[in-house]
Amino acid sequence: MIRSEAILAAAEGANPLVPNWWEVLVTAVGFAVLMFLVVKYIAPALENSYQNRVDAIEGGLEKAEKAQAEANALKADYEQQQQEGYAEANRVREEARTEGAQILAEAREKAAAEAARLVEQAQVQIAAERLQAESSLRTDVGALATTLASRIVGESLEDDARSQRVVDRFLEDLERNSTAGTASGTAGVAE
Amino acid sequence: MLPIVLASSTDEGGFAPPTIDQTHLPDILPWMAEYGTGFGKQMLMIILSVILISAFFMLAMRKPGLVPGKVQWLAESGYAFVRNGMGRDIIGEKEFKPFVPLLFSLFFFVIVNNLFGAVPFLQLPSFSHAGSAYALALIVYIIWIGLGIKRNGLKYFKLAVVPSGVPGWILPLLVPLEVISTFLVRPLTHSLRLMATMLSGHMIIMLAGAGAQFLIMETGNVALQATGVLVVLGSVAMYFLELLIMYLQAFVFTLLTAIYIQGALAANDH
Numbered sequence: 001m002i003r004s005e006a007i008l009a010a011a012e013g014a015n016p017l018v019p020n021w022w023e024v025l026v027t028a029v030g031f032a033v034l035m036f037l038v039v040k041y042i043a044p045a046l047e048n049s050y051q052n053r054v055d056a057i058e059g060g061l062e063k064a065e066k067a068q069a070e071a072n073a074l075k076a077d078y079e080q081q082q083q084e085g086y087a088e089a090n091r092v093r094e095e096a097r098t099e100g101a102q103i104l105a106e107a108r109e110k111a112a113a114e115a116a117r118l119v120e121q122a123q124v125q126i127a128a129e130r131l132q133a134e135s136s137l138r139t140d141v142g143a144l145a146t147t148l149a150s151r152i153v154g155e156s157l158e159d160d161a162r163s164q165r166v167v168d169r170f171l172e173d174l175e176r177n178s179t180a181g182t183a184s185g186t187a188g189v190a191e
Numbered sequence: 192m193l194p195i196v197l198a199s200s201t202d203e204g205g206f207a208p209p210t211i212d213q214t215h216l217p218d219i220l221p222w223m224a225e226y227g228t229g230f231g232k233q234m235l236m237i238i239l240s241v242i243l244i245s246a247f248f249m250l251a252m253r254k255p256g257l258v259p260g261k262v263q264w265l266a267e268s269g270y271a272f273v274r275n276g277m278g279r280d281i282i283g284e285k286e287f288k289p290f291v292p293l294l295f296s297l298f299f300f301v302i303v304n305n306l307f308g309a310v311p312f313l314q315l316p317s318f319s320h321a322g323s324a325y326a327l328a329l330i331v332y333i334i335w336i337g338l339g340i341k342r343n344g345l346k347y348f349k350l351a352v353v354p355s356g357v358p359g360w361i362l363p364l365l366v367p368l369e370v371i372s373t374f375l376v377r378p379l380t381h382s383l384r385l386m387a388t389m390l391s392g393h394m395i396i397m398l399a400g401a402g403a404q405f406l407i408m409e410t411g412n413v414a415l416q417a418t419g420v421l422v423v424l425g426s427v428a429m430y431f432l433e434l435l436i437m438y439l440q441a442f443v444f445t446l447l448t449a450i451y452i453q454g455a456l457a458a459n460d461h
Binding site: 016017019020021022023024025026028030033034035037038041042045046047049050052053 | 230249
């Protein structure tokens with residue numbers, strides 16, 4: 001069925017293992033030319049480019065690592081500064097608070113002192129006015145009493161020096177009585 | 192292959208499968224001369240591959256940038272694949288550098304010539320012709336033996352065929368085996384593996400094409416014409432399998448070269 005003669009003919013006609021010597025030569029020469037071009041031009045260019053890339057990538061990685069480290073340091077620095085800032089702000093706020101309290105206390109103290117001073121001044125003034133009133137009262141009462149007495153007696157008690165002494169004595173008696181009975185605070189005023 | 196032949200040969204028309212002769216087209220110079228007498232298509236494609244590879248890589252690396260363009264990226268990926276995957280990993284970090292250009296040239300020379308078999312109109316894997324495979328294997332053979340001698344002197348041959356740590360009485364058996372496997376069989380398998388896979392792939396495509404053409408055009412039978420369509424579909428699947436094999440064989444050829452070189456360099460280490 002198979003055309004055995006054809007296959008036999010094929011086997012006889014061309015043995016695939018037998019080389020065509022021209023092809024051997026052309027292949028060898030062709031490969032030699034290719035080798036020459038590769039050794040001379042192609043491989044150096046490729047190797048060079050390959051090495052450059054490897055260097056660039058490794059260098060780039062190194063650079064990136066360095067940049068990362070730098071960034072980390074910066075970040076730590078920044079965070080520390082931030083922390084310091086917070087602490088500073090807190091401190092300032094605290095200081096202001098204490099200072100404010102102090103100022104307030106001082107103001108309060110000053111106000112109290114002022115008030116005390118005013119009160120004292122008022123008292124002194126009151127005492128002085130009272131003294132003044134007392135002395136004027138004393139003169140007026142003396143005059144009034146003398147006038148009244150001279151009207152009653154019908155004769156003039158114009159002798160000022162005498163009448164003045166009488167009035168004084170009377171008032172002194174009065175004073176002594178009140179001094180003996182109540183506090184001695186008014187004694188200074190009376191004198 | 193066989194079922195297709197059987198199916199078609201039941202027809203009275205008879206199907207003549209394509210033969211290896213048909214992979215040998217008439218030469219170009221002189222025009223249509225008998226194959227083998229002059230300059231043929233296969234040789235033209237070898238030259239074309241050299242031009243294509245060198246032109247591509249030279250253009251790609253004409254103005255290399257640190258950030259590569261698409262073409263430069265492609266070129267460098269190919270280079271890095273050979274350099275690291277086959278050079279550095281096989282030969283070793285210390286000594287691989289000088290051999291990268293050789294491995295690089297081999298890999299791209301073989302893969303481009305293989306892929307020619309998948310390009311319409313070219314459609315001829317250069318290494319399906321034994322001569323080309325022999326030539327490359329011979330170059331590699333000379334290189335690794337040369338390296339071994341350069342590294343170890345003539346003692347290299349003893350190092351290569353006399354395994355250390357083996358009892359003396361077994362050596363008479365082992366040494367001839369090592370001689371045969373290392374110095375005779377190695378270059379043959381190195382070249383024939385490539386040639387045979389490329390030739391068989393090429394034959395399958397040819398056979399599928401011829402078979403489909405016969406089934407559809409010449410049988411005049413609807414059922415057989417339908418099987419012809421199946422053949423076409425199957426050949427598309429085979430085409431993609433071929434692509435994989437073309438790449439794989441280039442990879443294997445280069446990888447073996449790296450292994451041979453490594454063996455020659457490290458002959459004294461064990």
